Amino acid sequence: MRAIGTLAHRLAILVYIAFALFPLFWLVKVSVTPNDLLYSEGIRLWPSRTTFEHFRFVLAHSDFPLFFRNSLIVSLATAFAATTLAGFAGYALSRFAFRGKLTVSGLLLVTQMFPLVMLVAPIFKLLSPLGLTNSLTGLVVVYVAFNVPFACFLMQSFFDGIPRDLEEAAMIDGASRFGAFRQIILPLTLPGIAATVGFVFTAAWSEMIFALMLISSNEKATFPVGLLSFVSKFSVDFGQMMAAGVLALIPACLFFLLIQRYLVQGLTAGAVKG
Amino acid sequence: MATIDIRSVSKAYGGHAPVLTDIDLSIRDGEFIVLVGPSGCGKSTLLRMIAGLEAISAGTIAIGGRVVNDLAPKARDIAMVFQSYALYPHMTVAENMTYSLRLKKTPRATVAEKLEAASRKLGLDAFLARKPKALSGGQRQRVAMGRAIVRAPKAFLFDEPLSNLDARLREQMRAEIRKLHAGLGATSIYVTHDQVEAMTLADRIVAMHGGIIQQVGSPLDLYDRPANLFVAGFIGSPGMNFLPGRWDAGARAVRLSDDSALPVERAIDLPDGSAVTVGVRPEHVGLGGDGGLAAAVDLVEPTGHGIILHLRLQDQPFKALTTDRRYLTPQESVRVTMPADRLHLFDGNGDRIA
Ligand SMILES: Nc1ncnc2c1ncn2[C@@H]1O[C@H](COP(=O)(O)OP(=O)(O)OP(=O)(O)O)[C@@H](O)[C@H]1O
Ligand SMILES: [Mg+2]
Numbered sequence: 240m241r242a243i244g245t246l247a248h249r250l251a252i253l254v255y256i257a258f259a260l261f262p263l264f265w266l267v268k269v270s271v272t273p274n275d276l277l278y279s280e281g282i283r284l285w286p287s288r289t290t291f292e293h294f295r296f297v298l299a300h301s302d303f304p305l306f307f308r309n310s311l312i313v314s315l316a317t318a319f320a321a322t323t324l325a326g327f328a329g330y331a332l333s334r335f336a337f338r339g340k341l342t343v344s345g346l347l348l349v350t351q352m353f354p355l356v357m358l359v360a361p362i363f364k365l366l367s368p369l370g371l372t373n374s375l376t377g378l379v380v381v382y383v384a385f386n387v388p389f390a391c392f393l394m395q396s397f398f399d400g401i402p403r404d405l406e407e408a409a410m411i412d413g414a415s416r417f418g419a420f421r422q423i424i425l426p427l428t429l430p431g432i433a434a435t436v437g438f439v440f441t442a443a444w445s446e447m448i449f450a451l452m453l454i455s456s457n458e459k460a461t462f463p464v465g466l467l468s469f470v471s472k473f474s475v476d477f478g479q480m481m482a483a484g485v486l487a488l489i490p491a492c493l494f495f496l497l498i499q500r501y502l503v504q505g506l507t508a509g510a511v512k513g
Numbered sequence: 514m515a516t517i518d519i520r521s522v523s524k525a526y527g528g529h530a531p532v533l534t535d536i537d538l539s540i541r542d543g544e545f546i547v548l549v550g551p552s553g554c555g556k557s558t559l560l561r562m563i564a565g566l567e568a569i570s571a572g573t574i575a576i577g578g579r580v581v582n583d584l585a586p587k588a589r590d591i592a593m594v595f596q597s598y599a600l601y602p603h604m605t606v607a608e609n610m611t612y613s614l615r616l617k618k619t620p621r622a623t624v625a626e627k628l629e630a631a632s633r634k635l636g637l638d639a640f641l642a643r644k645p646k647a648l649s650g651g652q653r654q655r656v657a658m659g660r661a662i663v664r665a666p667k668a669f670l671f672d673e674p675l676s677n678l679d680a681r682l683r684e685q686m687r688a689e690i691r692k693l694h695a696g697l698g699a700t701s702i703y704v705t706h707d708q709v710e711a712m713t714l715a716d717r718i719v720a721m722h723g724g725i726i727q728q729v730g731s732p733l734d735l736y737d738r739p740a741n742l743f744v745a746g747f748i749g750s751p752g753m754n755f756l757p758g759r760w761d762a763g764a765r766a767v768r769l770s771d772d773s774a775l776p777v778e779r780a781i782d783l784p785d786g787s788a789v790t791v792g793v794r795p796e797h798v799g800l801g802g803d804g805g806l807a808a809a810v811d812l813v814e815p816t817g818h819g820i821i822l823h824l825r826l827q828d829q830p831f832k833a834l835t836t837d838r839r840y841l842t843p844q845e846s847v848r849v850t851m852p853a854d855r856l857h858l859f860d861g862n863g864d865r866i867a
Contacts, residue, residue, distance in 0.1 A: 336527070402597060402599065404595045404597050404599035405599050405601065405602075407564075407566050407586075407593075407595075407599070408593070408595060408599040408601075408660075409601070409612070410565075410566070410585070410586040410587060411564055411565075411566075411586045411587070411591065411592065411593045412587075412592075412612050412613035412616060412660070412664075413587045413613045413616040413617055414587060414616055415585070415587060418616070423601055426603045427602065427603060
C-alpha cells in the first residue's frame, strides 16, 4: 500500500515537471531544427536532423551578444543595488521601533498595487529631463525602485526569522550593533539574500515594458527587446529567436546554480533551544 | 568584578503603564542575587536594563561605581546567559566561546588558554569543533555558560538559564553554577522561576511583583519572615496557607471565622477587632491529636518523600505536608494544629505584623 502511494506521488511530480518543462523543451527543439524542417516536421518531438546554425548566426551575425551584455549589466546592477537597499531597510523594519514605521510599510505596499503600464508615461516624463532615457543607468534606477519594496518585505521576513537574542548576545559580547549585524545576522541571512538577489535578478532579466519604452536605440536594448528584432514585418525567424532564447536562459540557470546552496534553509538550526 | 547600584529605576515602554517602578537595590561585590517573581513582573526587563539592551526610563544604574545609563552594552563589560542560549549557529563551539575575546583582539595564545580552561571546567573539550545544532540541550547550555566565563566580566547576568533543561540536568547544572560562583567570585544576578534554585543559589533573594520589589533578604529571611502576603505565598512549595480572622486583643489570639481562637505568643500591637490574615506553611501544620481545628480531606497527593494533603478547613482550601505515611482517604476528617511560633500574621494591607 505504502509503495503504491509513493509511486503515485512520484508519478504526480513527474507529470508536473514534464508539464512545466515542456515549453522549455520546445524552445530547445525549435532552436536546433533546420529551417526547412520547421514546418514540415512541425509536430514531431525531435527533428530528424539537427543543426547549430541558428546559434552560430545569432552569436556571429546579430546584435544579440550586445543585448545580452546590456541585460547582464542591468540585471546584475539592479540585483546588487536593490538587495543592498532592501537589506538595510528590511533590517530596520524588523528590528527598530520608529515613528512612522507603519506608514512606511503601508507606502511600500501601495507601490505594489499599480499595473506598471500605468506608470510608463509619468516615468518617461521624469527621466527624460534627467537624461536617463535611452540609458542603462535609467533602466537600473527604475528597476531598483520597482523591486525594492517587495525585496524589502522579503528581507524583513528573513530578519524576523532570526532571534533577536543572537544580536543582543553579540552586543553583550562586545560587538557594536553594526558589528553584530555584519558578523552574526548577515551570515545567517545568506539564504534570504540569495533568494532576494535571485528574485530581483530574474525580474530585471525578463522585464520588457520599461526596456521597450525607455530605450530607443539598438545599442542600449536589453535582450527581451532584442528578441523582438527577430520579428520582421514579413516573417518571424523562429529558429534564431529560439536560439537566442536558449542562450538567454544560461545566465539565469548559472545564477541559480551558484546561489542554490544558500537557498537551502536551516542555517539557524541550533541557535536556540529548539 | 564590581558592585551594582540601582537607584530609583523605573521603566515604561513607550505609552504603556510602567513595567518597573522605583527599583532600589545595592548589590555587593561578588554577591549572588536571585530575582524571583511571577511571570511578567519585570525581571527580564530589569536584567536587560543592567545589560544595556533596554533604555532606562528614570533613575540610574551604576556598575563598579560608574553610572552606565548611557553606555552601550559592549562598554559595560558584563556577560549574560540567555534563556534561549542564543548560540551563534554558524560558529563552532570554540568560536562561540571565544567570540568576545576575538572581538577584543586578545592574543591568540591567551584565547587558546582561556578556551582550554573554560571548556575543561564545563566538560566541553570533546565538542569544541561542533556547531551548536549538533549538541544536546544540556551541552548548548554549557556552551552558553562557557561564553560568559571565558571573559571574566564585571558581572554575570542569567535569565532563567536552566529552565529549558530537564529536572535532573537542572539539578546538576545548579550545583555547577554554585561551584563556578565559588571559584570565580563574580557578582551575579540570576532570574529564575524555580524555588529550589532561588533558595540554594542566592546570597540574597529579591522578590518582585507588579514591577515593585517586595522584599530583599537571605533565602531563610524570606522563608521565615516574609514581609507581606505576596512573598509569603510566593516563597515555599507547596505555598503557605492563609486564613482570614480578627485580632482579639483580650485573649491575645486570632479569632477565625468560626470563632475558634489561635493563640499568638508574640507581642502584638493591634486595635481589638482589626482584620488579620494568618499564614502557616503546609510543612508546619500538625495532623491528628485532639486539639486543633477540624478539616476534611479533599485530595491526597503522595510525592514519595511525603504526602501533600489537600484539606478543606472552614470552607477554605488548606494544605498540609507530612512525611508520615498515614493512611488517609478523601472525605475523611482530621484535626489540624498550628504551632503558635510558626504562625505568620499579616494586617489588612497584607503587611507582616511583628
Ligand atoms: N517591548 C515591550 N513593549 C511593551 N511591553 C513590554 C515589552 N517587553 C516587555 N513588556 C512588558 O513588560 C512586562 C515585564 O516583562 P518581563 O519580560 O520583564 O517579565 P518577566 O518578569 O521577565 O516575566 P517572565 O518570568 O515571564 O520572563 C510584561 O508585562 C511585558 O508585557
Ligand atoms: Mg523573563
